[in-house]
Each structure stands twice: as C-alpha cells, then as structure tokens.
Amino acid sequence: MGRIQLKQVKKSFGEVTVIPPLDLEINDGEFVVFVGPSGCGKSTLLRLIAGLEDVSGGVIEIDGSDATSIPPAKRGLAMVFQSYALYPHMTVRKNIAFPLRMAKISTEEQEKRISNAAEVLNLTPYLDRRPGQLSGGQRQRVAIGRAIVREPAAFLFDEPLSNLDAALRVGMRLEISELHKRLKTTMIYVTHDQVEAMTMADKIVVLQAGVIEQVGSPLELYHTPRNLFVAGFIGSPKMNLIGGAEAEKHNAHTIGVRPEHIEVSDHEGPWRGTVGVSEHLGSDTFFHINGTGLADALTVRASGEVGLNRGDTIFLTPQADKIHRFDQQGLRIG
Amino acid sequence: MARAVTTQRKTINTIIAWTIGLLIFFPILWIIILSFKAEGDAIKTPIAVLTSGWTLENYGVVQERSDYAKHFFNSVILALGSTILGLIIAVPAAWSMAFVPSKRTKDILLWMLSTKMLPAVGVLYPMYLIFIELGLLDTRIGLVVVLMLINLPIIVWMLYTYFREIPGEILEASRMDGASLREEILYVLTPMAIPGMASTVLLNVILAWNEAFWTLNLTAAKAAPLTAFIASYSSPEGLFYAKLSAASTMAIAPILIMGWFSQKQLVRGLTFGAVK
Numbered sequence: 001m002g003r004i005q006l007k008q009v010k011k012s013f014g015e016v017t018v019i020p021p022l023d024l025e026i027n028d029g030e031f032v033v034f035v036g037p038s039g040c041g042k043s044t045l046l047r048l049i050a051g052l053e054d055v056s057g058g059v060i061e062i063d064g065s066d067a068t069s070i071p072p073a074k075r076g077l078a079m080v081f082q083s084y085a086l087y088p089h090m091t092v093r094k095n096i097a098f099p100l101r102m103a104k105i106s107t108e109e110q111e112k113r114i115s116n117a118a119e120v121l122n123l124t125p126y127l128d129r130r131p132g133q134l135s136g137g138q139r140q141r142v143a144i145g146r147a148i149v150r151e152p153a154a155f156l157f158d159e160p161l162s163n164l165d166a167a168l169r170v171g172m173r174l175e176i177s178e179l180h181k182r183l184k185t186t187m188i189y190v191t192h193d194q195v196e197a198m199t200m201a202d203k204i205v206v207l208q209a210g211v212i213e214q215v216g217s218p219l220e221l222y223h224t225p226r227n228l229f230v231a232g233f234i235g236s237p238k239m240n241l242i243g244g245a246e247a248e249k250h251n252a253h254t255i256g257v258r259p260e261h262i263e264v265s266d267h268e269g270p271w272r273g274t275v276g277v278s279e280h281l282g283s284d285t286f287f288h289i290n291g292t293g294l295a296d297a298l299t300v301r302a303s304g305e306v307g308l309n310r311g312d313t314i315f316l317t318p319q320a321d322k323i324h325r326f327d328q329q330g331l332r333i334g
Numbered sequence: 335m336a337r338a339v340t341t342q343r344k345t346i347n348t349i350i351a352w353t354i355g356l357l358i359f360f361p362i363l364w365i366i367i368l369s370f371k372a373e374g375d376a377i378k379t380p381i382a383v384l385t386s387g388w389t390l391e392n393y394g395v396v397q398e399r400s401d402y403a404k405h406f407f408n409s410v411i412l413a414l415g416s417t418i419l420g421l422i423i424a425v426p427a428a429w430s431m432a433f434v435p436s437k438r439t440k441d442i443l444l445w446m447l448s449t450k451m452l453p454a455v456g457v458l459y460p461m462y463l464i465f466i467e468l469g470l471l472d473t474r475i476g477l478v479v480v481l482m483l484i485n486l487p488i489i490v491w492m493l494y495t496y497f498r499e500i501p502g503e504i505l506e507a508s509r510m511d512g513a514s515l516r517e518e519i520l521y522v523l524t525p526m527a528i529p530g531m532a533s534t535v536l537l538n539v540i541l542a543w544n545e546a547f548w549t550l551n552l553t554a555a556k557a558a559p560l561t562a563f564i565a566s567y568s569s570p571e572g573l574f575y576a577k578l579s580a581a582s583t584m585a586i587a588p589i590l591i592m593g594w595f596s597q598k599q600l601v602r603g604l605t606f607g608a609v610k
Contacts, residue, residue: 050510052506052509052510071509072506072509072510073509073510073511073512073513073514074512077510078510078511079506079507079510081503081506081507082503083501083503085501085503085504085506085507086504086507087504087507087508087522087526088504088526089525089526098508098511098513098521099511099512102511102512102513102514102517103512146507146511150511150512156510
C-alpha cells in the first residue's frame with residue numbers, strides 16, 4: 001500500500017516560506033510527477049514526504065496514519081537521488097543489500113531479492129564491482145535496485161535522470177515506466193522536464209513558488225490548463241500567448257494557441273508575419289514568426305519539411321476550437 | 335584546454351623544483367653527513383668535511399651517554415597519546431560542525447584557529463604555574479594534554495574539511511535505507527572518512543613528534559622526549575657538532591621513515607578540499 005496525503009503541509013526556512021500550506025492526495029499505485037521550474041519547491045516537497053526535511057506545519061499521512069514525526073528510516077519509503085548517492089566503498093551487491101541488512105532480513109532472503117533485482121535491472125554481471133567502475137546509467141540502475149529490493153510503500157525519485165545523456169535518459173524513462181507497470185507501487189517523481197512529466201505520469205502536479213498550480217492527468221493539463229502558468233509550462237514548444245485587441249475579439253484578456261494548432265499558408269489567413277528562425281527536426285519544423293503585431297514572436301509547428309525560408313511572408317490560421325482563453329488574473333475562461 | 339608545455343619549459347621547471355627540494359633537504363642531509371664524521375673533522379670547511387673519513391663512533395658515544403630508548407618511548411607516547419586524545423575530542427566536534435552547522439560554526443572555527451596565532455611563550459608562565467599546581471611538571475600525561483590542545487585546532491579543521499567533502503545525499507540515502515544514526519555513522523560515514531582521518535593522524539603525529547617548545551620547558555628527565563635528547567647535546571660542555579648531529583639523526587629518523595612511507599596519504603590529506 002502506498003497512499004500519501006498531505007494536509008495543510010507548510011515549509012519555511014527561517015523567515016522564508018518555501019511552501020505555503022498545501023493539500024495533496026496521492027493514491028495507491030499512482031505515478032505522480034511533481035513538475036515546475038527550478039526553485040519551485042518540488043524537491044523540498046519530496047524531501048518533506050521522505051522525512052529528510054521537517055514540516056513547519058501540517059500533517060503527512062502514509063496509508064492513513066500520521067507519519068509527520070516519523071524519521072525517514074521508518075516511513076517505509078525508498079528514494080532515488082539525483083546524484084545516485086551510492087555508497088562508494090561498497091560493491092554493487094552490498095549497495096543493493098544495504099537496506100535489507102538494515103531491516104535485518106535473513107542472508108538467504110537477501111540473496112534471493114538481490115539476484116531478482118539484478119536480473120530485472122540487467123546488473124548481474126556488475127554485482128561485484130564498485131560504483132566508481134560503473135557508467136552513469138548503470139549507477140542509476142543500482143540506485144533503483146537499492147530502492148526496489150526493500151519493497152517500499154512508495155518510491156520517491158528526485159530528478160533521477162538529469163545526470164544522464166539524452167539517449168540514455170529516454171531509455172531509463174521507459175525502464176522506470178515499465179517498472180511501475182510491473183510493481184504497481186506508488187511512485188512520486190520530481191523533474192523540471194515537462195516531457196518526462198507528460199510521458200511518465202498518471203497525474204502531474206504543477207508547482208510554482210511552492211504553490212500547486214494544477215493537478216491532473218497529462219492530457220488534462222495539455223487540453224485545459226487552469227491558468228497562464230500551466231499553459232506556458234506544459235507543451236513543447238511553448239504555447240503562444242497573445243494579448244490586446246486580438247484577445248478581446250475572443251472576449252478574453254489573453255488567448256493562447258499551441259504551435260501545433262496553427263495552420264500555415266502562403267496566401268491566406270487572418271494573421272500575417274515573416275519567417276524568422278526555423279528549427280528543422282526532420283519530423284517537424286518549428287518556425288518563429290516575426291512582425292505579426294500580436295506578440296514578439298509566434299512559434300508555429302509544421303509537420304515534416306515545408307518550403308519556407310527566412311524573410312518569406314506567411315499567413316497563419318489558429319484552429320478555432322483550440323484557442324485557450326484567460327481572464328485578467330490569468331485564469332482560464334470556459 | 336590544457337596549456338601546452340614545451341620540453342624546454344619542462345626541463346627548466348624540473349631543475350627549479352629539484353633545486354628548491356634539495357635546498358630544503360640540505361640541512362637534514364648535512365646533519366646526517368656530520369653524524370658520521372669525527373668530532374675534529376665536523377668543524378672543518380665543507381669541502382674538508384666531505385673528504386674526511388667516516389666513523390660510527392658518535393652513535394656509540396651518544397647511546398652510551400644518554401638513554402635513547404627512554405626518550406624514544408616518551409616521544410611515541412606523547413605523539414600517539416596526544417593524537418588519540420585529540421581525535422576523541424575532534425571527531426564529534428568536526429562531525430557536528432560539518433553536518434549540523436549553526437550560524438556560529440564559521441566563527442568558532444576561526445576562533446579556534448586564532449589560538450594558533452598566539453606566541454606560545456606568551457602563555458608559558460601561566461602554564462608553568464598551572465603545571466606546578468597540578469603536579470604535572472615532567473609527567474607524560476601533562477604533556478599529552480598540552481600537545482593535544484596545541485594541535486586540536488588543526489585536527490578539527492582537517493577533519494571538518496574532510497567531512498564536508500562527504501556528499502550529504504549519501505548520508506540521506508542511508509537514512510532512507512533504514513539506517514539508524516549509529517548504523518549511518520558506523521557503516522557509511524566512517525568508512526568514507528577513513529582516508530581523511532588517516533592523513534589527520536599522520537600529520538598530527540609528525541607535529542607532536544617535532545614539538546620542542548613545550549616539551550623542553552615542561553619536562554626535565556622522566557617525561558623528556560627526543561627533542562630534549564637532542565637539546566642535551568647543545569649545552570654546557572661546549573659544541574659537539576658530530577654528536578649533536580648523531581643525536582638529531584637518531585631523533586628524526588623514525589618520523590622521517592614514517593613520513594616517507596606515508597607521503598602519498600599525507601599529501602592527499604593536506605591538499606584535500608583544495609584539489610578535487
């Protein structure tokens with residue numbers, strides 16, 4: 001079981017409030033991602049759940065019982081750190097065995113669980129090596145191995161992939177998702193990378209300055225962002241935000257249109273601009289359009305290669321049903 | 335980008351480094367050479383000294399006249415005793431300063447270091463009186479305590495910088511893995527801190543071994559270590575260079591040998607924190 005509830009949880013360091021009182025419910029077996037820009041309090045929130053930081057107020061419940069003042073060692077949670085935090089003086093086997101040794105589990109059972117974990121994570125050939133002799137990806141696997149052997153109530157991941165190179169990151173992303181499908185254990189995952197959040201999460205929690213901006217499934221956040229911050233944060237490239245007269249036409253203070261919801265034409269469309277920088281990804285091309293008079297630059301996503309060059313005049317048509325409207329406070333209308 | 339180093343430049347650097355090294359080592363080398371010369375030859379010009387004959391006589395005389403073993407034993411007791419006592423006090427202190435620092439931690443560290451700036455002779459008189467009052471004059475225990483206090487700031491500083499290098503996340507990981515504070519210290523922190531503690535011990539043993547001011551002023555016969563053994567050859571009867579050199583060589587030999595074998599560990603400990 002791994003149901004975690006935060007009730008009016010608050011954290012301040014001295015005079016500075018990092019997390020104002022906040023409520024959050026994480027259901028058993030859910031894959032929850034905390035996402036937000038650096039310094040938004042997402043790691044602090046995770047460390048509060050882990051018990052590595054003390055709350056300044058409020059209650060943390062794990063499986064219905066108050067865990068607020070229980071030390072991290074007794075909360076039954078496992079954590080994977082950004083730096084992997086492996087024990088450099090122990091072999092991979094001993095690293096993975098450490099939590100079992102601390103839990104006084106019999107040597108026989110330890111062996112069984114270690115070889116299981118090693119097999120699942122492709123670590124069997126490396127069991128007698130030390131962390132220093134492993135690559136980044138392998139170290140990450142050892143850290144995950146150390147977390148899974150103790151069969152925790154929930155896994156906590158603190159930006160676990162940010163030290164890996166891009167290709168490895170995609171691979172590990174899939175492995176972690178795979179692991180979640182198989183273990184069905186609650187996972188809480190912190191990242192600043194919204195692509196990781198979108199691809200892995202059952203539920204995303206978007207944070208800014210310690211405040212939860214929105215909680216929802218990846219597609220809920222994509223289709224119905226609750227406010228301007230979430231609208232701008234979720235989705236890549238970012239949503240185009242347009243104010244002024246154009247927004248007023250839609251009875252809004254600001255309107256937002258995602259780059260993939262704008263159609264491009266060389267002869268007709270309500271918005272007109274000139275092509276600036278274009279980014280060619282092969283499968284897609286991102287055009288930055290200047291001189292529309294709507295915003296500094298609009299980003300447009302075209303499928304495949306489109307024969308447009310810098311300086312060309314271009315006409316844009318936003319898909320009418322994909323326009324997001326926001327009021328003066330930046331909150332979603334409708 | 336690495337700077338390109340030409341062969342010529344490398345040669346010049348090597349020559350400079352060797353010259354400085356030899357200059358620093360020369361006095362010690364000269365003492366060792368003099369110790370194997372007859373007393374009459376030892377006061378001649380350097381060239382004459384080098385060309386004169388060799389002898390082991392001085393070592394025999396020194397051994398006959400004073401008890402090397404007793405002084406050696408005292409030096410060992412003082413060096414090891416003060417180091418162990420220092421560690422017992424400094425480990426918890428450095429531990430708490432590195433892992434649970436307060437607003438005043440930096441101030442305390444600097445204040446501790448500032449005591450090293452005081453000339454020792456400034457407190458000789460009060461210390462001497464305290465030693466008389468407590469009956470500690472010429473006792474090993476008294477000197478162990480004094481040498482420990484003198485080197486304590488250095489031990490605390492070294493351990494502090496060393497502990498600070500241990501990533502906090504690893505300790506947190508052990509906490510998440512269910513380790514109690516005792517298990518965290520025993521299984522995770524200590525093994526990781528051992529190289530640093532080893533360098534600290536080595537340096538402190540060397541410092542305590544070579545300490546002369548307090549050992550000379552607070553001992554007479556019973557607790558006198560090798561520093562007093564050397565000093566006894568530079569006194570009233572006039573100067574006996576060869577015998578003084580033999581006594582010095584015997585006194586520094588143990589620490590020199592120890593230093594030679596542990597130089598890697600020592601250098602690493604001393605540069606730790608500065609070079610990653």
